[in-house]
Amino acid sequence: MPDLASVRVALEYSGACTFTPDIVVEQVRADSGAGLPESVDVDLDYDTELWDAITAPVRWTRPRLVFEGNDVILGRSGQIQMSRSLGGEMQTVEYGTIGPLWAMPTIEPELRESDPCPPISTSGASGRTPFAWGNKTVELYLGFSQGNGILKEVKVFQGLTFQKSSRRDTGIGGSFSAVDESLRYAKLPICYQLPPFAGKRRGEIFKDLAAAVGIDPAQVIVPVGKEVTKPLLLSNEHLLPFLTAFGQPENWFSRFDEFGRLVVEEIELKSDPDWTFDAARGDFEADTFEETLPSGPPTRYYITATQPVKGTGPGGSDLDRTSKTTESIEELYAPRTDKVRPSAQPSYLYADGSYRSLAAQALMLVSRRTSFATTHNGVPVRSRVVQEGFYNPAAVDPNFNASPVTNSYDAAYGNKTFHRDEVEPFIVFEEATLDGSFDQFGTLQRQVQSTRGWYSPQHALLHAGSPQSDLKNFPGAAYVYPGGIMRRDPVEQFLETKRVETEYTYGPDGALLETLETTSGWFSPKSRADIVAVVVNPDVPPIPILDSPPLPNPPPPAPPPPVIGPPPPPTRTVWAPRLLGPTRRYRNNFYFDLDVSAMPRLTGGATASFVGNFYLTGSASLGAHVPAQIVFTETRALGGGLYSFRQRLNAGALTVPSPSIIQNAFMATVNQTTSTDPLVKPADLEGAFAYGVVTITGGVDAGTYQTPFLYFDPWANADPAGLMVR
Amino acid sequence: MAATDTSGIRHKVYMAGRLLERDPAPIQLAPKRWEGKVRLSNNASHIDRGYIEPFFPNILDKVDIMLPYSHVAETALLEHLSTVLAIGQPFDVCTFKQHKDVFDGDGSQKVFYLQRLPAMPMMEAFEPGIGAAYAIDGFSTRVELFSAAYGSSASAVTPSTTLTVTYKTETEIAGGTPGAGVAWVSSDGFSVEGSLMRGATIKLGTAPANAHDSLIVTYIPLYRMAVESDSGRTFNQALQEARNIKLSEL
Numbered sequence: 004m005p006d007l008a009s010v011r012v013a014l015e016y017s018g019a020c021t022f023t024p025d026i027v028v029e030q031v032r033a034d035s036g037a038g039l040p041e042s043v044d045v046d047l048d049y050d051t052e053l054w055d056a057i058t059a060p061v062r063w064t065r066p067r068l069v070f071e072g073n074d075v076i077l078g079r080s081g082q083i084q085m086s087r088s089l090g091g092e093m094q095t096v097e098y099g100t101i102g103p104l105w106a107m108p109t110i111e112p113e114l115r116e117s118d119p120c121p122p123i124s125t126s127g128a129s130g131r132t133p134f135a136w137g138n139k140t141v142e143l144y145l146g147f148s149q150g151n152g153i154l155k156e157v158k159v160f161q162g163l164t165f166q167k168s169s170r171r172d173t174g175i176g177g178s179f180s181a182v183d184e185s186l187r188y189a190k191l192p193i194c195y196q197l198p199p200f201a202g203k204r205r206g207e208i209f210k211d212l213a214a215a216v217g218i219d220p221a222q223v224i225v226p227v228g229k230e231v232t233k234p235l236l237l238s239n240e241h242l243l244p245f246l247t248a249f250g251q252p253e254n255w256f257s258r259f260d261e262f263g264r265l266v267v268e269e270i271e272l273k274s275d276p277d278w279t280f281d282a283a284r285g286d287f288e289a290d291t292f293e294e295t296l297p298s299g300p301p302t303r304y305y306i307t308a309t310q311p312v313k314g315t316g317p318g319g320s321d322l323d324r325t326s327k328t329t330e331s332i333e334e335l336y337a338p339r340t341d342k343v344r345p346s347a348q349p350s351y352l353y354a355d356g357s358y359r360s361l362a363a364q365a366l367m368l369v370s371r372r373t374s375f376a377t378t379h380n381g382v383p384v385r386s387r388v389v390q391e392g393f394y395n396p397a398a399v400d401p402n403f404n405a406s407p408v409t410n411s412y413d414a415a416y417g418n419k420t421f422h423r424d425e426v427e428p429f430i431v432f433e434e435a436t437l438d439g440s441f442d443q444f445g446t447l448q449r450q451v452q453s454t455r456g457w458y459s460p461q462h463a464l465l466h467a468g469s470p471q472s473d474l475k476n477f478p479g480a481a482y483v484y485p486g487g488i489m490r491r492d493p494v495e496q497f498l499e500t501k502r503v504e505t506e507y508t509y510g511p512d513g514a515l516l517e518t519l520e521t522t523s524g525w526f527s528p529k530s531r532a533d534i535v536a537v538v539v540n541p542d543v544p545p546i547p548i549l550d551s552p553p554l555p556n557p558p559p560p561a562p563p564p565p566v567i568g569p570p571p572p573p574t575r576t577v578w579a580p581r582l583l584g585p586t587r588r589y590r591n592n593f594y595f596d597l598d599v600s601a602m603p604r605l606t607g608g609a610t611a612s613f614v615g616n617f618y619l620t621g622s623a624s625l626g627a628h629v630p631a632q633i634v635f636t637e638t639r640a641l642g643g644g645l646y647s648f649r650q651r652l653n654a655g656a657l658t659v660p661s662p663s664i665i666q667n668a669f670m671a672t673v674n675q676t677t678s679t680d681p682l683v684k685p686a687d688l689e690g691a692f693a694y695g696v697v698t699i700t701g702g703v704d705a706g707t708y709q710t711p712f713l714y715f716d717p718w719a720n721a722d723p724a725g726l727m728v729r
Numbered sequence: 730m731a732a733t734d735t736s737g738i739r740h741k742v743y744m745a746g747r748l749l750e751r752d753p754a755p756i757q758l759a760p761k762r763w764e765g766k767v768r769l770s771n772n773a774s775h776i777d778r779g780y781i782e783p784f785f786p787n788i789l790d791k792v793d794i795m796l797p798y799s800h801v802a803e804t805a806l807l808e809h810l811s812t813v814l815a816i817g818q819p820f821d822v823c824t825f826k827q828h829k830d831v832f833d834g835d836g837s838q839k840v841f842y843l844q845r846l847p848a849m850p851m852m853e854a855f856e857p858g859i860g861a862a863y864a865i866d867g868f869s870t871r872v873e874l875f876s877a878a879y880g881s882s883a884s885a886v887t888p889s890t891t892l893t894v895t896y897k898t899e900t901e902i903a904g905g906t907p908g909a910g911v912a913w914v915s916s917d918g919f920s921v922e923g924s925l926m927r928g929a930t931i932k933l934g935t936a937p938a939n940a941h942d943s944l945i946v947t948y949i950p951l952y953r954m955a956v957e958s959d960s961g962r963t964f965n966q967a968l969q970e971a972r973n974i975k976l977s978e979l
Contacts, residue, residue, distance in 0.1 A: 060773065063780035063787075150833040150941050152783030 053155040056147035063149075067156065068098060069142040070164075085143060085160055096143050096160050096181045141181035193242055197235035204228045205253060206267075208235065209246060213265050216242055225267035228253055325377040332370040337361040338393055343413035344425045357417040360426045368429070369393060382445050388435045395427035396457045396495035399482035403475050420485040423494040431497070432457060446513075452503040459490040460525045500524065734827050734947065735867040740859075742796075743852065744954075745813050745820035750806040757795035758824060762788060781926070784841045786830035787942065791978040792952055794822060798972040810972050814959050819979050822952045823848040827867055831879070832944040834937025843929040845950035846918035850896045852949075870894045870948040872912035872931065878941040888945070890935060899930055907934040914948075927953055953979050 056062060066083050068075040075098075083098045143160035162181045193215045197203065203211075205228030210220040229252075237245065246257040246267070256270045337359035340350040350358040370392045377385040398421045402409045412419045433456045440449040462481035466473055474489065476482050481489045501524050508517040738756060741748045764778040779789055801807045813820065825848075832841050847870050852859050860868060873888035880886060892912035897905075899915050907913045915929035937944040960973035 059775075061776045061778070063778045065780035146780060148780055148783075150787065151835050151939070152833065152838065154780065154783065 050155065050157075053147065053157060056149050056153075056155045057157075059147075059149045061149075062147055063154075065146040065148075065154065067144040067146060068096075069140075069144070071140055083143065094160055094162065094182070096141060096162065098181075143181075192239035193237055193245070194239065195235060195237040197231070199234040200232050202230065204230050205250070205255075208249070209257075209265075209267060212237075212242060212246065218265055222263065223265045223267075225265070226253075226255070226269060228255075323377060323379050325375055328374040328376070330372045330374075331368060333366055333368050335364040336367055336369045336393070337364045338427045339395065339416055340426045341414045341416060341422070345414065346425060348425075352417070355417075379441075380445075382441060384439050384441065386437045388433075389431055390433040391429060391431050393427045393429055394432040394457065395422035395424050396497075397421070397459075397484060398423050398494040399476055399490075400485050401476070403483040407473060408475075415485075446507075446509065448507055450505045450507075452501075452505075453499055454501040455497060456500045457495040457497055458500045458525065459484075459492040459495045461527070462489045462491045464489050738824055738826055739866045740825035740863065740868075742825070743821070743823040743848075743855070745809070745816070745822070747809050748856070749809070750803045753796045753798045755797070756824065757793075757797075758826065759793040759795070760790040761793065762790045764788075782842070784832060784838055785928075786832060786842075786844050788831065789844055793957070793978070794824070794952070794954065794976040796972070796974045796976070798974075800969050801972050802969075807970065807972075810974065814956055814974065819953050819955045821848075821851070822954045822976060823852060823949060824952075825863075825866075825868065825949055827947050828950045830946045830948075831942050832937065832946075833941045834874075834939060834943040836939030837936050839933045839936045841931050841933070841944060841946075843915075843931060843946060843948065843950075845948075845952065846927060846929045847896070847914055847916070847948040848951035849949055850916035851951060867947075868949055870896075870914055870946070872914070872933070873945045873947075874933075874935065874937050875940070875943045875945065876938055878943060879945065880942070881940075889938075892933060892935065902930050902932045907932055909934045914946075952976075955979055 068083065083096065086095045086097075141160070141162055141164055142158060144156040144158050146154045146156045148154045160181070164181045193212055195208075195212055195215060197208065206225040207228075208231060209225045209228075210223045213223045214220055243257060246255075250257060250267060254270050255267050257265065257267045260266045337351075337353070338361070340348075340358045340360045342350060342358050344350055348360070349362075350360065351362050353359055370390070372391075373389045375385075375387045375389075376383060400421050401414070402411060414425075415421045433454065435455075436451075436453045438451045438453075439447055442448055464474060465477045465481050466475060474483050474487060478493070481491060482493050484490050501522070503523075504521045506519045506521075507515060508519070510516045738752070741750075742752050742756065743749075762778075764776055767775040767777065769775060778787070781789070798810070801810060828845065830843050849860055849868055849870060852868075872892040872894055874890040874892065875885055875887075876889040877885040890910070892910055894912050894914050895907070896916035897913045898917050899919050902913050902915060905913075911934040913932045915931065918927055918929040920927045931946060933944075954976040956974060957977035958975040960971075960975075963971060
């Protein structure tokens with residue numbers, strides 16, 4: 004709390020009237036001494052009379068500006084505006100004058116005429132004092148009165164004039180700004196000079212600079228610092244901004260503490276960058292208040308980080324700067340596996356038909372992209388992007404090792420594709436590099452864009468014999484990949500898949516004359532083919548090779564038709580079984596009929612084996628049966644007609660009873676085996692579907708035939724309680 | 730001496746050294762009070778009034794005067810109006826309409842400051858005998874003391890003391906002391922700091938009571954004016970000319 008003093012105020016007017024009102028004005032005086040003006044924190048508790056005057060319904064008010072200890076005549080200050088920052092840490096006062104700019108009105112005429120204030124006046128000059136020059140103390144009081152000539156004042160501002168001048172409309176008015184101590188630290192101009200190798204340490208220089216704005220060196224808490232050998236020449240710098248920059252080489256951070264001391268601390272650089280949230284990618288910060296809740300828990304996490312890395316090359320060059328950015332994505336995932344794993348580890352069949360290594364998805368790192376950007380002397384010269392993720396290089400289909408081909412897909416994915424590993428690994432799957440070559444002036448001369456990835460070049464088809472009806476693997480030469488494509492390698496290699504080289508040619512005047520772009524990739528020029536088509540099966544149309552156009556040679560002339568032709572050879576029947584149902588239902592037993600009524604002839608002692616598949620997906624109340632697939636096989640000679648298969652699904656382990664032939668129909672059963680089993684409700688069976696597979700071996704109709712999926716409505720005939728009706 | 734305020738303007742308006750041959754109709758005086766009202770968050774209101782120095786009038790204002798002539802036929806009047814519009818210095822205007830300055834007393838203070846110069850001493854010199862001739866019209870200056878704040882009670886609307894007014898120069902007022910029951914009123918006024926502010930001192934032989942609004946001075950003020958605006962000229966008919974002048978008090 005500043006000192007209070009009672010003073011008698013004499014107001015002297017230069018006109019014919021001179022009066023000395025016999026009143027007492029209580030005012031808060033500034034702290035004496037050469038110290039810095041303090042910020043004013045208005046506290047009205049000490050003076051109830053002042054408080055009453057402020058809160059009176061009718062009150063008389065008056066501001067009073069004190070400049071360098073002298074009252075500014077009321078009416079000479081123009082409009083006064085005081086601004087205070089939030090929290091009251093910084094205050095400014097602005098006011099204008101109506102006199103000549105430098106003739107700061109004061110009640111002391113001699114002060115107007117003398118010129119005690121450097122630096123603008125030359126020796127011996129007098130007249131217009133530079134009283135309004137910067138760094139002069141300014142105080143602002145607000146006066147309140149309830150009448151009776153008693154004015155109560157409170158000081159609301161104490162600061163220094165800030166170096167500023169402006170012109171009013173009339174050209175002779177002046178405008179002044181005063182600031183309190185906090186702005187003084189930030190805005191007060193400092194001039195300082197230090198020769199090179201002056202022997203001063205950084206901490207000493209901090210104290211010198213602080214002293215330049217009147218801060219006691221004892222109030223400056225600063226580390227010793229290293230010796231500064233470079234010269235220092237400051238002209239109208241500001242304290243805190245300069246200290247911030249000057250302290251950076253030693254990671255110093257300057258601030259004023261609550262006791263007004265200048266505290267300089269060494270801060271530690273963070274080794275790990277901060278997380279970067281990107282709302283556009285669905286990130287959200289858990290601490291952020293959202294009016295609407297997210298629809299579900301987060302399943303993907305993006306983790307992005309950027310950190311500088313050292314220059315490349317031995318020792319690293321200061322000119323070369325490389326920044327590394329890593330972007331990671333985590334989400335719920337289960338790696339794909341082969342159906343039957345060589346390691347005998349389990350593989351789990353998912354509803355999408357894929358086999359996975361985990362029984363349930365887990366939150367894991369699924370993608371990571373690392374970008375390296377290199378600049379040479381500020382010019383971007385190289386960028387490299389490495390992408391990692393779950394990828395299993397494609398591999399040869401071993402079924403083509405035999406002739407005729409076999410059909411075991413145990414070591415393949417659910418979609419019958421073969422891969423290098425039994426479980427897809429987290430590996431680099433793509434690397435893209437962009438290199439630029441520049442001349443000494445930084446002009447781009449050549450640019451090379453290279454992409455590497457997993458690939459095996461295509462190879463010509465190789466056949467087991469003639470006619471070319473049977474593709475076959477030829478180890479060491481070519482391999483058949485899924486889809487019937489023949490490739491060079493048994494598994495994909497990580498190699499350069501594409502390369503784009505661009506060269507720029509400039510004329511003598513620097514104008515771009517020519518751009519030569521060369522794109523390289525794996526390619527084989529088209530050629531005349533000796534083989535028109537590959538016949539995989541005589542019953543299906545031949546597969547044209549490379550979509551080649553019809554051969555230019557005309558087809559050979561057709562032989563003349565015989566008079567009496569031989570009987571037509573047996574041909575494959577266009578036939579497909581159908582699954583009907585549920586045709587009946589008892590409790591939770593569903594009866595499906597496999598309609599093989601259009602069964603082709605089973606000739607030559609052919610037998611048909613039946614593979615029944617019954618898929619169920621539903622809610623968790625089915626427990627271990629979700630998702631469930633029931634597979635059973637039955638082989639018997641068939642003569643056509645309706646066949647039935649039966650399957651029982653219960654809450655315990657799956658039981659696969661032998662299918663029974665009941666009236667030539669298959670029956671699928673979902674029921675309870677014991678009274679403690681949970682009731683199977685229609686909701687549990689939503690989405691369930693069934694299908695049947697018939698495999699015929701031997702005869703002209705040998706092959707595998709699959710029925711379309713049959714989705715059924717478990718709610719049909721359900722009782723109101725949602726239980727299966729009997 | 731008239732005991733009451735009088736209604737209406739009862740004399741030709743004085744403007745810049747001349748009594749206007751004919752007043753316009755209407756003459757408008759628009760006082761602008763130096764105060765502001767602030768509505769507070771609890772539905773209460775503050776009225777903030779400017780404070781210059783102690784023992785100035787409680788209500789300070791400035792006056793705008795509108796002189797709308799629909800036709801100025803008199804050559805001398807037209808000449809005068811045109812000249813006033815063109816001069817650079819402020820000039821005095823007297824509308825011969827009373828004005829009241831009200832003060833708070835503290836029981837001992839005897840020197841107060843009118844916010845304008847009383848016009849009658851100057852008008853007396855300009856038109857000798859005007860004071861006596863128009864005494865019935867309330868042109869005289871009155872200084873009245875009240876025992877309590879005016880309006881605070883039934884008895885406080887009647888002055889307890891009416892002082893005898895004597896005009897003195899500021900120098901005379903500063904150098905002397907009026908006797909009991911006498912009020913010295915400045916006849917030449919004072920100005921402050923290059924004529925930025927003009928007022929007139931009154932010194933009383935009897936101090937007003939220690940109460941709000943306990944001293945009321947009624948006088949014909951002399952406004953120090955300047956032309957703020959001059960309307961455009963529209964000549965609708967031959968030989969006719971309208972003037973619409975707005976004056977602003979300094």
